[in-house]
Amino acid sequence: MTLSKEIYQARRRQLMAALPDNTVAVIRAGELCTRNNDCDYEFRPNSSFYYLTGFSEPSAVLFILGDGTSHLAVLPKDPEREQWDGFRHGITGAMQDFGMDQAVELDELDDLALELLDGASDIALLMADEYLRDQALAWRDALAAKARMGAVAPVSLLDLSDPLFEMRLIKDAAEIEIMEKAAQISVEAHKQAMKSVQPGMMEYQLEAELNYVFMKNGARVPAYNNIVASGSNACVLHYIKNDELIEDGDLILIDAGGELSCYASDITRTFPANGKFSEPQAKLYQVVLDAYHAGLAKMTVGAAYEDFHNAAVEVLTQGLVTHGLLQGDVADLIERKAYRDFYMHNTGHWLGLDVHDCGRYKVDGVSRPLEAGMVVTLEPGLYVNPDNESVDEQWRGIGIRIEDDILIREEGPYVLTHGLAKEIDDIEALMASR
Ligand SMILES: [Mn+2]
Structure with missing residues (x-):
C-alpha cells in the first residue's frame, strides 16, 4: 500500500511550519547493512525518512526548505547495478513519482548541500543520527571557509525530533x-x-x-x-x-x-x-x-x-x-x-x-x-x-x-x-x- 505523493508533500510542509524560519531540514534513508561477505540484510528505510517521502531506496538524503520545497539525493540510474540489485527510481523517478522539486545523484550530494545551506540559519536533523551530525558540521565548515567569497554558514544544529515525532504520534x-x-x-x-x-x-x-x-x-x-x-x-x-x-x-x-x-x-x-x-x-x-x-x-x-x-x-x-x-x-x-x-x-x-x-x-x-x-x-x-x-x-x-x-x-x-x-x-x- 502506498500513499499519494500529496500526503508526503503536505507532511514536509507541516514539519517545516513547526521549525524556525530559514531552517533547512536534512534526513537520510540509511545505508544497506552487510549480513556476511557480500550478502546484505534486506533494506528497510529509516521510519522518519519514509514518513516524509514514501521513498525506500538506501542512501537517499532529503533536504526540505522552509516553504516545503524538497530536494532528494538518490542512487543514480545504473543499468548494470540494476541488473544485479534491482530497479532504482533515479532522479527522474524521484521528481515524478515522489513529488520532489529537485533530485540529484548521490555523487552531487555535497554540492547540493552547500547550495541549499548557504545562508540558512539552522540545519535541522535527527540529533541521534551521529553520521549526519558529522556530515552537517562538515558542510557548515565548508561554507564558513568560503566566507570571504560571500558564503554564509548556518550557525546551529537543531533537533527536529520533537516536531517530527509529534506528527508521527x-x-x-x-x-x-x-x-x-x-x-x-x-x-x-x-x-x-x-x-x-x-x-x-x-x-x-x-x-x-x-x-x-x-x-x-x-x-x-x-x-x-x-x-x-x-x-x-x-x-x-x-x-x-x-x-x-x-x-x-x-x-x-x-x-x-x-x-x-x-x-x-x-x-x-x-x-x-x-x-x-x-x-x-x-x-x-x-x-x-x-x-x-x-x-x-x-x-x-x-x-x-x-x-x-x-x-x-x-x-x-x-x-x-x-x-x-x-x-x-x-x-x-x-x-x-x-x-x-x-x-x-x-x-x-x-x-x-x-x-x-x-x-x-x-x-x-x-x-x-x-x-x-x-x-x-x-x-x-x-x-x-x-x-x-x-x-x-x-x-x-x-x-x-x-x-x-x-x-x-x-x-x-x-x-x-x-x-x-x-x-x-x-x-x-x-x-x-x-
Ligand atoms: Mn509490544
Whole structure:
C-alpha cells in the first residue's frame, strides 16, 4: 500500500511550519547493512525518512526548505547495478513519482548541500543520527571557509525530533487503515499458530506458521523478531531463540506482528500447547485478562497515559495477593513496587512506523493525556521466574502476556487487533476445533 505523493508533500510542509524560519531540514534513508561477505540484510528505510517521502531506496538524503520545497539525493540510474540489485527510481523517478522539486545523484550530494545551506540559519536533523551530525558540521565548515567569497554558514544544529515525532504520534486516516490491515494479518497469523501447535514441535516450527501467514497476506517481514516461547521461556521478555521443544503442559507465549508498508503491528497471546489450561495457568491467566480489561477502560481521550498502566498494576497486584504469590496490603505492595518481581515492564507503548514508536510519554514532567489518533499497545503480563522459591511450586515458570493494538478515539478505544481469542473459553474452543 502506498500513499499519494500529496500526503508526503503536505507532511514536509507541516514539519517545516513547526521549525524556525530559514531552517533547512536534512534526513537520510540509511545505508544497506552487510549480513556476511557480500550478502546484505534486506533494506528497510529509516521510519522518519519514509514518513516524509514514501521513498525506500538506501542512501537517499532529503533536504526540505522552509516553504516545503524538497530536494532528494538518490542512487543514480545504473543499468548494470540494476541488473544485479534491482530497479532504482533515479532522479527522474524521484521528481515524478515522489513529488520532489529537485533530485540529484548521490555523487552531487555535497554540492547540493552547500547550495541549499548557504545562508540558512539552522540545519535541522535527527540529533541521534551521529553520521549526519558529522556530515552537517562538515558542510557548515565548508561554507564558513568560503566566507570571504560571500558564503554564509548556518550557525546551529537543531533537533527536529520533537516536531517530527509529534506528527508521527497522531495517525491520520490513511495510516490507520494500513495499521488495521497489518493488525488483521497478525490476527490471522496468531489464529493459525493456535490451531497448528502440537506438543513435540520445536518453537521455530510454530514460528514458521506465523511467517507463512504474514507473507502470504502481504506483510513481507515481521515488524520485530518473533517471540515464540514455550514453558518458562515465556519469562524471558525478549526470547527470540525459539529453538526449544514444545512440551505437553506448557503454555506458549507468542509475541509477533507483521509489518505492512513499514507500519508495525504487535500482538501477544498465551495459550496451552495441549489446548487446555491447567488450573494454576488458568488462575494467573485470568488475572492478566482482568488487568487487560481494566487497562482498556482507561484508554480514553483525556485520560493520562499512565492511567491504564496503573489500572493494570492494581489488578495484577490484587491477583498476586489473592493467589498467595504476594502477601500484604495491595496499596502498600503497589507503593513498594513489590509486583516488579512478577511484572517488570510497562503496560504499553506507542505503535506506528516503529514498533516502539516515537513521541513523548511525558510533557512538562507529567504523563500526557491520550489524544484521538494515537495508537498504543495494551500488554499486561505476569512472569513467575522458574527459580522463584518464594512462591508455591505450582506457579513457577508460568509466563503470560496478552497484547492488543489500541486506537484512541473520541468515541472510545478501538481494538485494531480485533477478532482474536483471548478469553480462556474462546482460546480453548478455537484450539478444540483443530
Ligand atoms: Mn509490544
